[in-house]
Amino acid sequence: MSSFASNSCRAAAAHGGRWIDAWDRFWFTAVDPITLSMIRVACGILLLYSHLVLATDLMSWVGPNAWIDSSLASDLHNGAYGPAEASRSYLWHITSPTLLWIHHIVVMVVTGLFAIGCLTRITAPLAWFFQLMLVHRLTGSLFGFDQIVTYTAMYLALTPCGARFSVDAWWRNRRGDQDGGWMLPGTERSIAANVATRLLQIHLCVIYLFGGLAKSRGETWWDGTAVWYSVANLEYQSIDMTWLANWPTLFSALTHATMFWEIFYIALIWPKLTRPWMLAGAVAIHGGIAAFLGMITFGVMMMVANFVFVPPDWLAERVSAANVFRAKKKPARSSQTDRPVR
Amino acid sequence: MAIALPPLAFQSRGSDGSSPSVTTALAPVRHYAEFIYADRGYAFFAPDPGPSHLIQAVIEPGSDQEQTIFLPSHSLHWPRLLYHRHFMLAEFLNANYRPAPPQQSDEQQSDDLQSDVPGVEIVPSPLDSERQRFLRVWQSIDRHLADVYRNQDGSPATVASRRVEHALPIYAAYMDEPIELDDPRLYRVLLDGPVPPPGIDSDSGGTILPDQTQPANDRGPAMDRLEGNHSVPSRN
Numbered sequence: 001m002s003s004f005a006s007n008s009c010r011a012a013a014a015h016g017g018r019w020i021d022a023w024d025r026f027w028f029t030a031v032d033p034i035t036l037s038m039i040r041v042a043c044g045i046l047l048l049y050s051h052l053v054l055a056t057d058l059m060s061w062v063g064p065n066a067w068i069d070s071s072l073a074s075d076l077h078n079g080a081y082g083p084a085e086a087s088r089s090y091l092w093h094i095t096s097p098t099l100l101w102i103h104h105i106v107v108m109v110v111t112g113l114f115a116i117g118c119l120t121r122i123t124a125p126l127a128w129f130f131q132l133m134l135v136h137r138l139t140g141s142l143f144g145f146d147q148i149v150t151y152t153a154m155y156l157a158l159t160p161c162g163a164r165f166s167v168d169a170w171w172r173n174r175r176g177d178q179d180g181g182w183m184l185p186g187t188e189r190s191i192a193a194n195v196a197t198r199l200l201q202i203h204l205c206v207i208y209l210f211g212g213l214a215k216s217r218g219e220t221w222w223d224g225t226a227v228w229y230s231v232a233n234l235e236y237q238s239i240d241m242t243w244l245a246n247w248p249t250l251f252s253a254l255t256h257a258t259m260f261w262e263i264f265y266i267a268l269i270w271p272k273l274t275r276p277w278m279l280a281g282a283v284a285i286h287g288g289i290a291a292f293l294g295m296i297t298f299g300v301m302m303m304v305a306n307f308v309f310v311p312p313d314w315l316a317e318r319v320s321a322a323n324v325f326r327a328k329k330k331p332a333r334s335s336q337t338d339r340p341v342r
Numbered sequence: 343m344a345i346a347l348p349p350l351a352f353q354s355r356g357s358d359g360s361s362p363s364v365t366t367a368l369a370p371v372r373h374y375a376e377f378i379y380a381d382r383g384y385a386f387f388a389p390d391p392g393p394s395h396l397i398q399a400v401i402e403p404g405s406d407q408e409q410t411i412f413l414p415s416h417s418l419h420w421p422r423l424l425y426h427r428h429f430m431l432a433e434f435l436n437a438n439y440r441p442a443p444p445q446q447s448d449e450q451q452s453d454d455l456q457s458d459v460p461g462v463e464i465v466p467s468p469l470d471s472e473r474q475r476f477l478r479v480w481q482s483i484d485r486h487l488a489d490v491y492r493n494q495d496g497s498p499a500t501v502a503s504r505r506v507e508h509a510l511p512i513y514a515a516y517m518d519e520p521i522e523l524d525d526p527r528l529y530r531v532l533l534d535g536p537v538p539p540p541g542i543d544s545d546s547g548g549t550i551l552p553d554q555t556q557p558a559n560d561r562g563p564a565m566d567r568l569e570g571n572h573s574v575p576s577r578n
Contacts, residue, residue, distance in 0.1 A: 004389070049423070050423065053421060053424050056370060056398040056424065057424065059484065060490070061427070065485060065486055065489045066482075066486060067431050067482065067483055067486045068431075068479065068482055068483075069482045069485065069486070072478050072479065072482045075405050075478065076475070080475075081472070081474065081475035081478075082471070082475075084375035085381075086372075086374070086376040086377040087371070087376040087377055087378045087381070088377070130414045132377075132378070132379060132469075137432075138354045138427075140430065140431050140434035140435075140479070141428070142427075142428040142429050142430060143426060144386055144482065145423075145426075145520065146379075147379065147382055147384075150378075151379075151380070154378060202345065203345050206345050206349065206384075207347050207349075207384045208384075210349035210350070210353060210383065210384045210385070211384045211385065211386055211388065214353060214385035214386075214388035214389060215385075215387070215388040215389065216389075217353075217388070217422060218389030218390035219389075219390055220390045220391065221388075221389075221390070225513050226387065226390065226391055227514055228476050229390070229391040229510050229513070230387055230391045232510050232511055232516070232523060233393075233394060233510060233523075234394070234508065234523040234524055235396070235414065235429055235508065236394075236396040237523070238422070242516075242520075242523065243468050245513065245516055245520070259545060268521060278371065284389045294422055294426065295422075295424075295426065296422055296423075297422075297423050306362075307518070
């Protein structure tokens, strides 16, 4: 009896140990920040684009007499019309157009520096914070793009996302110092990069799971007409796709594929066998949204976020191979031009 | 928790309110999720792709000819991201719509909320509060338009606006008779009215009117025109 109990305890301990090891590996394996560095470039550019578009009519969005005026923006969150929320923004209290312009220029400069990877240890968290203050001010005019770009910036904020493809990397190399300290992060593997990668991956799974479950409560996602009704919406449409009406088998297959892809993303994105297919699905669905449903920024940003599932080592190998290839070609070209063969 | 519970809370809302267990679980992280803007439902094109909602506004700047604009508008709002922000604004106004309580104008409601007894504050019902919220959003949009389209003397223009629904063509009907997506029959003016009797859709006061051919400058003052005419002029 005691032998059975001790065997059971040993088995449970071994099982528990395996779970703890797996948990540790999942969260705390140091990874190359190359994937996050690439995501930083794309996220920074899209964030900057969003701020530039806002700047074309800044006072209509953040001014005291904006579409949603400052006082209303505050009341929509502070409990005047329902439970008070913690979504606060100092922009509710700035009414001077000059100050709002100065603020927005600072926001654009910081976001531009984040995109090119300059002082990312400072500009990444600042770019996220400014974006957060803007989304809490822009209540009423936000959509999926604002959500995914804000989340991605948030997860990047505390990582060495300026380690590659950045001014920081150029600066570090110029100093001949591979370890540029905290301010100029090197390309060494990082636990912080892995934690941020996992958080963004899990967040994407949550987004798709609930996106799919919400669709499963509708009728048109089951009878196969949802894609038809999406492309028949003139306000979303960027390319006329109403010809799909003549291809019911095609649009109903796209409808079912979209709903099931979203629901099962949370399970099928992790195994190596199914991951490429799920990522191909992401490109197809979000590429379609970008091209045909008028939400270019949203479609592109969702594809960028999905890039977080590309393994850093796989990416680093390809970048190294490309660098070696370029390095081999360079001397050959220069020898032909500078010292022609006689 | 802060990432997964907000969309679960969104999905678990029913006619009797939110699921108590989900609300309890969300409580410790609710404010954190709100601050990081993670308090979203992610219900894109769900549960079904539905009609669009637009804002039609008539602006009368002093001596100039009045003009009718739509939110969103491809001709006014470019690039696409700017267009989409205006589109979301029109959807936001519609999502906030609550009809006025029955047999009461908004002025009466406002008067009723003033208590004569010192120290006694009358707490508005959720319906009153939601109605006030809708009116504030609507007024803010109108005020912005009046501010942008000013009179020659610099004073704000006169503006009247209303919600318009742009329905999607029913698939079977479209196959029988393909129509343009901007066909006038697909537009419906959403009138503002009191709470309807039980069993009647609150938006059923909308009117489908096919005539969109009347030129804008043949009509009366902005307010009269929007109140008395339910047709939807050409959008571009």
